[in-house]
Amino acid sequence: MSVVWLVDDDAAILRGLERLLNAEGFVTRCFQDAATFLDAHDPALAGCAVIDLGLRESSGLALQDRLAKDGGGRPVIFLTGQSSIPTAVQAMRAGAVDYLTKPVEADTLLAAIRSALELDHARRRQLSAERDVRALLASLTPRESEVLQEIVSGRLNKQIAHRLGAAEKTIKVHRGRVMQKMGVRSVAELVTLMSRLQDARSA
Amino acid sequence: MARKLPKLPVRSLVSVLILLAALVFAGHAMAQSDDTRPRLLFIVESDSRLPLVKALHVEYLDMLRFNDPRELELNRTFLVERYGGLGLDAVMVLGAHALSYVVANREAFAPGAPIVYGGFGEAGMMTALSGQTLPDVSGVISPFDFRSTLDLALTVQPDAPEIVVITGSARFDRQWRSAFTSVIADTYRDLPVRFLPEATADEYLAEARTLDPGAIVLLLSVNLDAEGRRFLPVQFAEALAEASAAPVWSLYETQIGKGIVGGTVEDLSSTGREIGKMLRTAIAGDPLAEPVKVTAVPTVDWRAMQRHGLDLGRLPKGSRILFYEPTLWEQYRVFLIAVAAVVAAQTATIFGLVFHRRRYFRTQASLDLERSQLIHVSRNLRLGQLSASLAHEINQPLAAIQANAEAGARIAGRTPPDLVEIGAIFQDINNDVRRAASTIANLRRLMVKGEVTMERLDLNEIVRATLALAQSELANSGVQVRQVLSPGPVEVSGNGPQLQQIVLNLVLNASEAMDGLPEAAKTLRVSTVFHPGGAATLTVEDAGPGIPPDQREEVFRPFVSSKPLGLGVGLAICRSIAAAHGGSLAFVDPEAAGARIVLTLPPGGART
Structure with a gap:
């Protein structure tokens, strides 16, 4: 079962997104800051992350770096209040699967989440296939x-x-x-x- | 000389003549001893109402009244008795009849004394001497010429309908009549001449009143009227001139000034001068010169001309205008010019000052306007700087509202819907709407433009509202804000947006000053204090590099900025706002590192 990890420093938005995703049948885990999220994050669990780049872009991008390093290739969707092309490029280059500007249409967000989950699924399948081949080679x-x-x-x-x-x-x-x-x-x-x-x- | 004449106390031909003769004499006489003083006898044809100088011997024959042979004989006896032994040096005679009398009797009372005469004209000469030339007899012949006077009158009154001539009933007067009628009959230069028949003075005056105002009246002489009333000619002239509807012209200068308009007359001052000269010659024993003919000069009385509305411009060149009353302008021209210059200078100064003052106010008004516009622009610049974070401030609640609304729609579509959850969703939506609205309200308060009004405000509220606006921006820069606000409201009188602008500027400046610092060190302290005296202070402290004491004033100068893109007007404007509130804004020594700036607002606020 996939988990959608929600990270947003704005409690109201977090709660709204949580409600929306729950209503769509997703399992969510919500965090208001990067540190708490990283503590709780389990790369082994299938799913994707929806991260509010927040005001402090550095913190959002820094979080992405951490995820890329230790997160087991967790697909990340960025939400941002202030879309800027340099930030978007940086985020996508670092492996974000999508970059959405708030307020975001529910359908757009849900579609992005679904495709991120698919990606995660495929990745995990491949990872397990790889693991099998390596076991045979061993x-x-x-x-x-x-x-x-x-x-x-x-x-x-x-x-x-x-x-x-x-x-x-x-x-x-x-x-x-x-x-x-x-x-x-x-x-x-x-x-x-x-x-x-x-x-x-x-x- | 002409101007001085009216000031003489006595105006009569004789007195003037004698005065002048005496004056000419004076220097000569005083240089000599008593014995050698010249002896002069003045014999005057008329009566003694003519005042004369006492120093000389003067006899009045009064021949107009007493002219029968017995009287003349009495006079002769008297003169011989009185002057026969004195050895007179000269005899001065006034009047043609007197001259003929003296010439006939000279040897009896003034043997060998030269005779100098005056006071009559060519006709008189004929009467007195019958055209003879006698040794030791000479004088001055006056020009009594009615033609030249009529010519003058015609020049001044070219449209006159007639000439009216008046003369009296005395022998002298009748001589004038015959002299006149022998030359002029019914017309003169095509103008009818009407010689009034002899009449009483009152009849003359009555007639004169009814005359056409344009007529020319020529007064010859009235010593006696038809009913035997005696006059000095000048007395009658005065009465006639006053009564007459038409201008009255005369042959005697002495009458000009008594209402007579004028005439072509002798200048008595020059006549007197000539007689004086001749007397000196006589006294010195030198042979007398030929008789001198004094020329007549067109002469008018300015006042009489004015009274009859006559045009001075018509006077022939060289005319004398007596009794001219200069206008204020003519009399005091230099003074008036000076006064006018002073007044003009003062007026110019006043206008200058008024103009300057108006320009000053206009400039002041436009400066005020520009300053308020500058304040506004500067504020907008600061807000522009905040725009990204402010957009975020509004965007966040919108994003939350949208997510909640979408979720709510889905939950509501289920059966059965989770009504408790839907209630919570609506509550959250409501909260977020309020959040967005308050941000916008905050922003609008700061962006308000127009009339700057002063009101009672809580400085703490100003600080809170401003920090709320800047919150995102500060958070984005990693700045930690500490608010140390005075408990309870800090009441000041001021303009909310302008005070907020100060706070916003100070806070953002402080934040920018800490740009290079690690996030943990970026601390900003905003405090308010309500002082016992009623004054309020707002202090903003940062942990940045601070401002060296010698730079603390420099930074308030316009267009001085440490920021590469800074306009450098922020602090200058903040200070001017503070000043407009009656307060001050200055950097003070910080407690630790960094800069510390204090805004002080006076008790009870400020002037507008």
């Missing part, structure tokens, strides 16, 4: 890992044997083990699996 012996890298690079058994200084027959055995441990039946499948990991890393 089960390989060092020699099997070396052979895996060679296979993914598209080399033949004969070439691999030559590069690793082993008999072609031995490489053939390692290859069978790798395919088995990684749970794939073809080289193509193996490459797809590994490329997901590569993507995650470069993302």
Whole structure:
């Protein structure tokens, strides 16, 4: 179950947003300042954050920095009372999924929240897939890992044997083990699996 | 000389002549001893009503009244008895008949004495000497010429309908009549001449009253009227001139000044001068010169001219105008010019001062206006600075209201709706509306433009309202504000927006002064104190770098700003507002680091 984390120093707005989101069926957690929010924040929980950049933009952006570092990539929607292009650019560049100017239409906000939650969901799915691949990789012996890298690079058994200084027959055995441990039946499948990991890393 | 004549106490031909003769003599006579003094006999044809100088021997023959041979013989006996042995040096004779008498009898009472004569004209000469030239007899011949007088009258009265001539019934008067009628019959220069027949004085006067005012009246001589009344000619002239509707002209200068308009007459002063000269020659024993003919001068009485409305401009060139009463302007021209100059200078000064004063007030008014506009502009600049945070101040409640309203709509759509929650939502919406409204009200109070009114205010309220406006801005800058307000209201009299402007300026200045400091150090203290005397102070202290004592006045000068984009009028305006409230605004020594500025407002507020 996803949680929408609401941070706004204005109690009235906080209460209004909380009511709106609750009415739409979202689970919310509300905070009036950045410090309290960071204390309570659990990156493991699915969901997104709606943060009022507040008057003090530095504090809003600083909070975003903290989230990016320790927040497990929590999607952030910024609300601001005073929209300024430099602030918006800075916020988006730092990874905000949206930047909305108050007062904001409920539908706009809700749509932004939904897409942020979807993003979070997708991210979490990928993260879990990544974790699975890493767990499979961890089960390989060092020699099997070396052979895996060679296979993914598209080399033949004969070439691999030559590069690793082993008999072609031995490489053939390692290859069978790798395919088995990684749970794939073809080289193509193996490459797809590994490329997901590569993507995650470069993302 | 002419001007002085009216001042003489006695105006008569004889007196003037004698006075002048005596004056000419004086220097000569006093230089000599008693024995060598000249002996002079004046023989006067007329009577003794003519006053004469006593120092000389004067005899009046009174020949107009006593002219039968017996009287003349008596006179001769008297003169011989009285003067025969004196050895007279000269005899002065006035009058033609007297001259002929003296010439005939000179050897009896003044043997060898030269005779100087005067007081008659050419005609008289003929009467007296029958055209003879005698040794030791000479004098001055007066110009009694009615023609030139008539010419003058015609020049001045060109439109006269007639000439009316009057003369009396005495022998002398009748001589004038015959002299006149022998020359002029019925007309003179195409103008009818009417010689009034001999009549009584009253008849003459009555006739004169009925004359056409444009007529010319020529008075020859009236010594005696038809009923035997005697006159001095000058007396009659005066009466006639007064009665006559028309201007009266005369042949004698002595009559001009008695109402006679004028005439072409001798100038008696020059006649007297000539007689005097001749007498000196006679006394010195030198041979007498030829008789001197005095020329007649057109002469008028200015007053009489005025009375008859005659135009001075018509007078021939060289005319004498007697009794001229100069106008104020003519008489006191220099004085009047000086007075006028002084008055003009004063007027100019007064106008200058009035103008200056008006300009001063106008300038003052426009300065006041400009100052109030400047105050307003400066205030708006400050508010502009706050605009972002003020927009936020209004935006926040709006955002809350919107969120609540959207939530409320959704909750209301459920079955069953959570009415308790909906009630809470409406309560919150209401609160937020109030919040936005109060921000706007605060703002509008500060932005009010127009008449600056003074009212009783609570300085604490001013501080609170201003800090509420600046709150977002201050928070945004990370400034912590501490309000240390006097308990209870701090009553002052003043203009709310202007006082708020001071507070806003001081607070924002303080905040800006702390820009470079770490957030924890950014503290701002605003305090009010209500002093026992009724004065109130507002103190704003910051933790910034402070202002060196020698700069504390400099910063109040207009266009002095430490801020790169500052206009530098904020503090100058604040001080002028404080001054307009009868108060003061100045930096004082801070308790710690930073700047400390104090606004003092007088007890009971201020003048407007």
